[in-house]
Every structure is written in structure tokens, then in C-alpha cells.
Amino acid sequence: MELNSVKETDVLIVGAGPTGLALAVDLARRGVGALVVEKADGLFPGSRGKGLQPRTMEVFDDLGVVGPVLAAGGRAPLGLIWKDGERLDEHDMFDRAEPTDAEPYGEPWLLPQWRTQEILLARLRQLGGDVAFGQEVTAIAQDVDGVTAWQRSGTAVRARYAVAADGGRSTVRTALGIDMDGESIDPSPILVADVRIPDLDRDNWHMFGGDGGYTAICPLPGTEDFQLVAQFVTGTPDISAESVRALVAERTHLTADQVTEVRWASDFRPRVALAERFRDGRIFLAGDAAHIHSPAGGQGLNTSVQDAYNLGWKLGQVLREGAPPALLDTYEEERRPIAADMLGLSSRIHRGEAKRGSTTRQLGLGYRGGPLATGSAGALTAGDRAPDGLLADGSRLFDVFRGPHFTLLAVGTDAELPPLPGPVHIHRTEPYEVYGKGLFLVRPDGYVGWAGEDAAGLGDYLANVTRW
Template identity: 40%
Template sequence: MTDDVLDVVDVLIVGAGPTGLTLAIELARRGVGVRIVDAAPAPHRESRGKGIQPRTLEVLEDLGVTERVLATGTTDLPFRKYFDGQYVNDTARLADARPTPDAPYERGVLIGQWQVERILRERLAEFGVDVESGTEVTGFEQDADGVTAFLAGGERVRAGRLVGCDGGRSRVRKALGVRFDGTSEPEQSMVVGDVVAEGIGRDAWHQWFTPEGGVMLCPMPGTDSFQFQAGPELDADGEPLPPSLESFQRIFDRHARVPGITLTDPTWLSVWRVNVRMVDRMRVGRVLLAGDAAHVHPIAGGLGMNTGIQDAYNLGWKLALVATGRADAGLLDTYEEERLPVAAWTLGVSTELFAKVLEAVKEPGTGVEVAAAPPMGTGYPWSSLAAPATTGEPDVLRPGDRAPDAPCLDASGDPVRLFQMYADPRFTLLGFGAEVAESVGKLAAEHDGLIQAFTVDGGDLRDHEGHARRAYGVTGPALVLIRPDNHVALLARDPAEVTAYLQRIATFTPKE
């Protein structure tokens, strides 16, 4: 297109990794006009970040892709450790973990990042939106009414909002001029890549350690390849040598000491250096940042892809309400309010985990299971969107917390889970008890299009085993409002509190 052609869209997303794709799905399923562009000429096939955490599986269930992720990846891969060439043990840290009524996913999934992106692209296409590969945003300008983005081919795009999901080297972030505070530690680095290794079993994540270092081979599900991880070879000045298949082989032979194994068919070779950085702002006017464009950190714990997906899940419903005119732009302030503290927590946790990994490899019998991260996505109790509770038990559940799952029966007596009911772009109102059934119906009618509503033990759903009441800390009649990103918005008895909350969303002002 030429410079005199101006496309107009509600939201332009720059970057089609897991973060950008998740955001595009969240917007498209709410009827928001969205374009998603990526500078790369074609999708990559690199394992990169290779773990989906349980909370992220809940997010992906809401997007409609968790079954595809579980079918592609694996949840059961033990760590097999060796020291000085000798087998030490197999460990399966979560072997005894079981799903619970309020948390259906007891463990994460090992899956290549490229596979996650492929699943998300397929889901996005089901909403009629395709990634525009080989499309680079060279710059943008914003004013009071929107953002004009300039593409490398000469096209201009006019968007209501622009979201930079373009990674750690984000051009969008640099153009905004926001700070990217933190540290870089080039002396701490590792080489990673995808290779084939015939003769190594694919039933475990192999981890060979010596007093000088270690090497790991992780079989990637659905492929013939392993992800290779190790400390780099250094030149005479102590700088990492460029990664190559030959250097990978030398590193493997040095630490694994397994004769006759040849690494072949490399599809990805990279040097990864420790960077611990985050922005001081995630929104400047009509331009927002998400994922690695807003925060980068050590890879231990698999937090990067998960944090980015959860950024997008938090932002998507808010941006959709603003883009469709159902909420004031002030609602977008809560994105930064809620996600910046999570980014800071992630930086602290992942840095600590990386240090533990470096320490662990010095001792036989230890390994990367120490790098398992604590649960993510537990909630935003500090948020302006967390209304004071006027019912329920605060030691069980508070506004801002992650909304628990629970098995119920529907009106026909068939089994159904709350998460299945929440898989809807709107707020969800649960009315516990027949006493509130009439109020639930009125609220649904008054706020049609913004909420869906169900009466529990009074018509729509039956809490036949009491799991829902226990999970939500409810003993008597109660109204529970669940945000579109499946966090508790409000715990109340008075229907007027629900109305007041929804009216505040529509013209958002921070709580006093």
C-alpha cells in the first residue's frame, strides 16, 4: 500500500508471540476490530520457553485451547540426573499431585513455544483474524483520538490503541521512551538450542553434571528434537563463543560422558544472557506494553511465556470494553496497577530461582527441580477493581483473588464446572441461594451484554457436593461477581452493590 492509504482498526497489536496472540484472541472474541502484525517473515519452530503453568492452563481453557495444549505437550516427564557420568536418580517432583475441585490442573505442561503459538494462531483464525507476518512497524504517532502506525511497506494504520508485544528488544517500548530499569549480567549466560540426539531415551529430561558445569537435554513432545541447555564455551577473553553444532557436541561430550552419541539437525542455536529488567510504565496514552516488551528476566521457572499470556488476559477484556465504548479509558489504568507488581514479583522470583540452579549443579544428586516456580496468578487484592467484601469469609476468598473452580450440576442434572460457565467474554454473576434468584434475574436484565448470571441452588446450577460454597466462603445467601479474567470482583448480599460496581466499571474511577 502507499502512504495515502490509511487503514482504520480498533487495536493494532505489534508482535505475534504468545502474548500478542492471546491478546488478539481476547479482543476478537469480543468483537473488537484487531490487526496483529509481526516482523518475522514466517512463524518460528523454536522450543524457547517450554512450560505452561497450571494457572495459564486455566487462562487457555477460557480461550478454548487447553485441550489442544494438553494433547500436544506432556505433563509427566521425570528429571534424570547424572554426576560425573554416573546415573544418580530419577525424580518426579509432582508425581503425587492430583487435581482438586477448585484447581483442575495440578501440574504444568511441557510444550514448545512454537507449538503454543501454532495453537493460538489456529484459534485466532477461528475468529477470522490472521497474523500478518513479514510486516514491520517502523514508527508511530499518537494524539488524543488515536495512534497512527507506519509500516515498512508504506502503509499507515490508524488505530484506537496500539499494544507492543514485540519482545525484549521492543521497538514500541523504545519509541515510547519509558524506562527499562534493571541489570544485565553478561557473565551469566547459557547456550540453548534444538537438536536431534539418537540413542538418548525420550522418557526423561536428562541432566548431566560435573564439578565444572552441566548439560541438559529435554525431549520436546511431538518432535524428534531435544532442547539443549548448557553453559557456553568461552574464548580467551572469557566471552561466550558463538553457538554451533560443533560446540554443542564438545560441551555434551565434556559433561555427559556418554560415548557414541552424536548431536545432529540443529534447528535453533542461541546464546542466552541474564537480563533482569522491567518498565516503569505499561501504558503511555493510547500505547500499551505487554509480555517481554515490559519485563525480561532469567528463564528459570518458565515464567516468561506464562507472565506474558497473563498480561494479555488481564488487558484484553478491559481494552475491549474501552474500545467498544462500554467503559471509560480510565479502566486501562488498572492494567498497569495490577500487572506491574506481578512483573516485579516475577523478576525477583525468577532471579532467585536462576541463582538456585547455578548453585544446585555444583552438588551431585541435585538439579533443576529446585527451579520450580511458586504458583502464579493468585490474584490482585490490592487493585482498585477489588471491591470491599460485605459477605463471605475473607480468610477463604477476597475480592481480587483468582476465582476457584467447582463441580456442579446444571438445570438438567448434568455435570458442569464453574470454569465452563466462566468461559464467556462477560462478567459472571453467581447468586447463591433461592433467596437471591429474583435479584439475579433483574441484574442480568439490567446489565444485558455486560454480565451473564446463574443462581446456584436456586435454579440454574446445583452445588450438589458443596464445593462451590466452600471455595467461595459462602454460607448463606450471597452474590459473587466474577471478572471476565476469572478473578473475584465483588462478594456481597445487596444487589445494589453489584449495580454500583458495574456502573463504576462503565465510567471507571478508582475506589476511595
């Protein structure tokens, strides 16, 4: 292949969706060079993944974007069931939870996917990074020293590692020959569109039944738009603007003319699939390239962002802090079981076998028993999410954790500590019931990696995750 040029970078990220952008932000704040390439000419224009779960909000807090996310989004409204033009019943779409000191984000936050991506891109640019749009990867290969990706433009990229964040039809995954084990969970195709309906109130998530399949119209906070989702028990969706307007008129009390604009539309068949592996040598799969979810329960985008969050600190430790390359093996070991569990949950919600309850908030997910979980102390076991908390000076534990470092949290103990490497910050605090008493090494992604009543064994643990 004739090449116009060869670019070099530490990490090549293929795809500028939420996964790729979140990973790029995390790497940028670690000083890791990353090149994000996206075959489209701009960011994804639709609202598709509109629900941000509390755990993802915590990730965004750490990445420095939760302020814009809160400002641009809003709470999910109550669901409203309609029949024959009459309002029948309101109901809550989620089991809501009030924020607490330990869990500051209590419920899902609605934000159109395109807005989430805009916010992440703005943060990436603030950190000195960017996205190369209109750059399609057509082939990829690797050797013992790195990865080479060829682009349709005639440009090649040489990187030490590469991450496929290029969606469910991942070109990179296909090139690697990694199979996806999955199934269709519903034979009925679904249409999703962003529409403007000025005459429809924005106080409810509007639900309509019918023989043709369910229809839902949800207001999108921070915009004038609604997200329209329509199931097709018979027939196939037509995503033209004229047909979307006709569909609304057929299934609701609204007229076609009341849909003043169709801003984006797409269709899909609900399916679930899991890649047989998340790593091939120096190339990693993340997000939809690794796992495909039903939209029910709002797990897909959230699980994907958390893939990026798990992988980002590990790449940073290996590339900038001298950690053993074997640390990267733990990405698949930790994330593939989580993805499998979330696929099962979203499938059960889609089939009506489970509710959108506490599990969908993803605050209870963790890595107990995993390759980077050692010990226990007080109320926590290594692998647990590290809770937030209000400190005596008015700051929060999340303020202490925020950044690319590890935090050794000494709670209610004067235990002697050995000298620690620079990437480990030490913070002592009073007893706190959600932790109990003890020493807790909090990983850069907010999970307890090591815990103990004294520092015995801490050095051995740190040798596996940083230069020691």
C-alpha cells in the first residue's frame, strides 16, 4: 500500500464515541499520547444512549466533566401511559434513590448521547488532545513492538497499543478475527428518532400501546427535542422524515404536522453479543466493539465508558509509570465478567423479567476476587467501589481521589506507613462507618485495590501496579 505519511503515537483509539472519547480524556490527563481517529466527518448526531447511570456520573466527576453534564442534562420524568388520547396513569421509570454522602449521584441522569460526546470532546481539547475526523481504518497489524493501522486516506499510524472503540460492527475486531457470541432477543425491529413536537408537554415520558408495538416519546433535557422509540411487531421501520411523522400520527393523539422537525433517525434489531476475548496482543476491544446490549435498562453506554476508565489507568501505569506490562492482562479479566453480567441484566429488563432497580445504577459493581483485589479491612473488601464522603474541612473523598494517582486512605488509624512511590497520595481521616477502620489503597478508577489493618503486603501489591 502506498502511504502518504506515517504518524506515531503511544495509543491509537479507533472511534470517537463515548468510549473512545472517555479513554482519550483519561490518557491525556496522564500525559499519554493518544490519537483518536473517526471515520465519520463529525460526532454521532443522535440521542441514542441518553441515560447516564450514577456510577458513570462518578467517572465523569473524576474526568472533570460532571459539571457540564449536570448543567446540560436532567432527571428522568415520570412515565405517562396514554390510551385513545386520554391520560391513564403516571408511573416512575426507575427505582429512585436520594443522594447520600457515600453515593452523591442517586439516580440516572438524562443527556442525549450527542451532547455527552460534545462535552467529552471539549474536555479532550482542553487537555490538548483532539479527534481526527474522516479517517477510516481499513487494516491493522501488530508485531512485538507495536501496532500499525492503515487508513483509507493513505496514512498509516504506528502506536505502542491500539484500542478498538469503533462500535458493534467494529472493523478492528473483524480484522482480528475475534468472534461475537450473541443472539437476537426480540424479532421486532425498533425505530429511534430525535424529533421536535412543540405541542407535547415535556413533563412526562409519554407511552403509547397498540397492536403494532409500543411507542415512547421522551423529552431530552437541555434541548427542544424528544427521543421517539417505536417497536414494529409487523413490518419494517422507514426512517424517512415523512414516515416518522406518519408513524407518530398513527400511534398517538398527535398529528403529523405537530412533528415540526425530524432531526435524526435510525433503526435496529435488539440483540446481545459478547466478544470471545477483549484483547489480542497489543490491541484491546472496548465498548460496543466488545459487547452489544439491548437498550433496555440503559447499560450499554455506561458499561462502555467504564471499560475505558478501567483500561485508561492501566495503560497510563505501563506507559508512564513503569508498571509491568502484565498489568494490562487484568483489563479483560476484570471487564469481561462485568460486561457479561450487564448483558444478562439488560436482556432480562427487555423481556420484562427484571426492573430498572438498584443494580442498573452500577454502584454495586466491583472486582472482588479479581486479579487486583487483595485483602479487607473495616467494612470493605478489596474490589469494592470506594465510597465518597464529606470531610471535616468541607471537601469530599472524591476530591481526594480525583486525578490519575492512587490514594492510600488511612481511616481511623495511626498505622505506620512505609515510603511510597510518587503516584500514591496519602490521606488520613477520622473513622467513617462506610469504610470502618483500616488502610485502603484506592485505585485511580475509584475501586479499593488493597486493604488491611496495617501496611503488611502493601509494597508487594504496589509492585504489580506501579514502578517500585
